[in-house]
Amino acid sequence: MLKTDIGEQEQEITAVIGSTSRSNSGKWFRRLLSWTLIILLIAAASFYFKEHNREKPLQYKSQAAVEGDLTVTVSATGTLEPTNQVDVGSELSGIMESVEVDYNDTVTVGQILAKLETSKLKADVMKSQAALDSARGKVLQIDATLTETRRNLDRIKHARVLTNNKAPSQEVLDEAQASFQRAKADLISARAAVSEASATLESARTDLAKAIIKSPINGVVLTRSVDPGQTMAASLESPVLFTLAEDLTQMELHVDVDEADVSLVKDGQSASFSVDAYPDQTFPATIRQVRYGAQTTDGVVTYETVLSVNNSAMLLRPGMTATADITVKKIDQALLIPNAALRFTPPVALTQGDEKSSKSGGILSRLLPGPPRSRSLSKKVENGTSDEKGQIVWIIGSEGRPEEVNITTGETDGTMTQVLSGAIKPGMKLVVDSDESQPE
Numbered sequence: 001m002l003k004t005d006i007g008e009q010e011q012e013i014t015a016v017i018g019s020t021s022r023s024n025s026g027k028w029f030r031r032l033l034s035w036t037l038i039i040l041l042i043a044a045a046s047f048y049f050k051e052h053n054r055e056k057p058l059q060y061k062s063q064a065a066v067e068g069d070l071t072v073t074v075s076a077t078g079t080l081e082p083t084n085q086v087d088v089g090s091e092l093s094g095i096m097e098s099v100e101v102d103y104n105d106t107v108t109v110g111q112i113l114a115k116l117e118t119s120k121l122k123a124d125v126m127k128s129q130a131a132l133d134s135a136r137g138k139v140l141q142i143d144a145t146l147t148e149t150r151r152n153l154d155r156i157k158h159a160r161v162l163t164n165n166k167a168p169s170q171e172v173l174d175e176a177q178a179s180f181q182r183a184k185a186d187l188i189s190a191r192a193a194v195s196e197a198s199a200t201l202e203s204a205r206t207d208l209a210k211a212i213i214k215s216p217i218n219g220v221v222l223t224r225s226v227d228p229g230q231t232m233a234a235s236l237e238s239p240v241l242f243t244l245a246e247d248l249t250q251m252e253l254h255v256d257v258d259e260a261d262v263s264l265v266k267d268g269q270s271a272s273f274s275v276d277a278y279p280d281q282t283f284p285a286t287i288r289q290v291r292y293g294a295q296t297t298d299g300v301v302t303y304e305t306v307l308s309v310n311n312s313a314m315l316l317r318p319g320m321t322a323t324a325d326i327t328v329k330k331i332d333q334a335l336l337i338p339n340a341a342l343r344f345t346p347p348v349a350l351t352q353g354d355e356k357s358s359k360s361g362g363i364l365s366r367l368l369p370g371p372p373r374s375r376s377l378s379k380k381v382e383n384g385t386s387d388e389k390g391q392i393v394w395i396i397g398s399e400g401r402p403e404e405v406n407i408t409t410g411e412t413d414g415t416m417t418q419v420l421s422g423a424i425k426p427g428m429k430l431v432v433d434s435d436e437s438q439p440e
Contacts, residue, residue: 060396062429065337070418072329072411074264076305078255080275080320082245086217089238092116092210096230101242103224107215113242114226116211125208128201135194142190146183153180219246222318251309251316253285255324256295256302264328265290271307273324278315285309287326329411336416341393341430342409346402393424394431402431 094116101113153176156168223243226232232239253273257265269287285307295302307324309316390408397403407422424430 059435060402060431061433061435062396063338063341063432064427064429065335065419065424066416067333067335067426070331070334070336070411070413070416071327072264072331072413073325074257074261074328075323075325076255076257076261077321077323078253078305080309080316080318080322081252081254082219082222082248082318083250083252084217084219084246085222085318086219086244086246087240088113088213088216088242088244089234089240090116090210090213090232091234091238092121092207093232093234094120094211096226096228096232098228099224099226101221101224103221105221106219107221107244108218109215111215112212113215114213116213116232118208118211121204121208121211125201125204128197128204132194132197132201135190135197139187139190139194142183142186146180146187149176149180149183152176213241215244217244217246219244220248245318248314248318249310249312251311251318252288253307253309253322253324255305255307255322256297257290257305257326259294259301259303261328262290262303262305265305265326266328269326269328271324271326273307273309273322275316275320275322277317277320283309283316285324331411331418334410335419335424335426337393337407337419337424337430338432339412339415339417340432342391342417344394344431344433346394346431346434390422393422395428396431 097115097117099114101107101111107113153173156173156176159168160166160173221242222245224241225239226241232241265287267287267290271285271287272282273285274282287305288308289306291304291306293304295304305326390406392404392406394402394404405423407424408420410418410420412418
């Protein structure tokens with residue numbers, strides 16, 4: 001009985017040991033498989049990055065520095081206007097009897113443009129004339145009364161002298177004196193009434209004259225806003241009937257110069273401008289006035305500048321929108337480089353001189369973070385400037401990599417920039433762009 005129990009225990013122990021051995025063998029196999037997969041993935045990634053880094057070398061585009069003339073301009077937009085534009089209106093209300101001119105007609109000073117119906121105005125003149133005649137008759141009547149009272153006063157005074165102031169009495173003398181003074185006052189009032197009636201007549205005649213609307217200048221009719229039979233109502237403001245331009249062979253271009261550029265713009269500077277009507281043609285102009293009054297539109301401060309324009313060919317018309325380029329400075333025989341060379345930024349890895357290490361570091365150099373880049377160098381490369389050395393441009397070095405050159409720049413026309421100092425010579429090629437980005 002005891003042997004049987006011992007045999008059963010041995011069988012159980014053997015079964016447990018066998019199952020444990022099989023379990024450990026399975027775990028070891030799974031671990032081996034996992035590491036194998038990881039190694040294969042690392043190898044594949046390393047192969048990919050290695051093949052990726054075998055791309056063709058980075059190619060750079062260059063442009064040569066040249067020696068030539070530099071013209072600095074300021075751009076502004078504005079509107080063409082006549083040198084003298086006059087709005088002709090009517091101070092009177094009434095019906096328009098006739099219109100004598102039309103659009104684009106040439107007119108002279110004093111030429112009749114239109115006429116108002118004048119029957120009421122003529123009646124006012126006749127009424128005023130009658131009032132003046134009546135006032136003048138009143139003056140004659142009072143003047144006769146004044147003469148009569150003066151003579152009566154003189155007789156009374158003479159009688160009192162003869163009677164030693166006893167007759168006529170003092171009361172009679174005072175009444176004669178008062179009558180004479182009243183006659184004098186009436187005469188003054190009557191003469192004032194004559195002046196008033198005369199002014200009223202003159203006003204009526206003036207209104208009658210204004211019924212005929214005449215041109216105040218020699219010029220051209222730009223607009224006509226009235227037709228025969230139309231009723232004019234002149235209230236607080238005179239209605240504009242015609243707009244005249246004095247001389248379209250000489251015009252003005254009013255442009256708005258930005259506050260950042262206004263210090264460069266001076267009277268007498270030359271300019272050129274173009275209009276949409278003639279996109280392939282430019283017109284000359286000259287700065288005549290830079291006004292001090294500021295204009296603010298949408299937060300932008302500008303200053304109105306007036307340019308004189310010769311329009312003898314009569315191609316330009318009032319109201320055309322023009323874009324002007326004002327020449328503010330000319331530099332002869334300057335060393336010039338393209339502005340694209342100042343904007344070019346090479347890959348930072350190339351500027352740090354670790355191109356090979358960045359390509360040969362393998363998967364670990366890409367997966368593991370490296371030391372931070374130099375902030376001063378990155379800032380210099382990104383901004384294209386150096387506080388101590390001025391602007392930075394790049395040339396292709398002996399190894400085909402960009403090499404920086406420090407320069408000092410001057411004026412620019414937006415495309416080319418003047419070089420004041422630095423190791424740049426005419427014909428030297430500067431890097432302006434690259435064909436593709438360099439992987440980091």
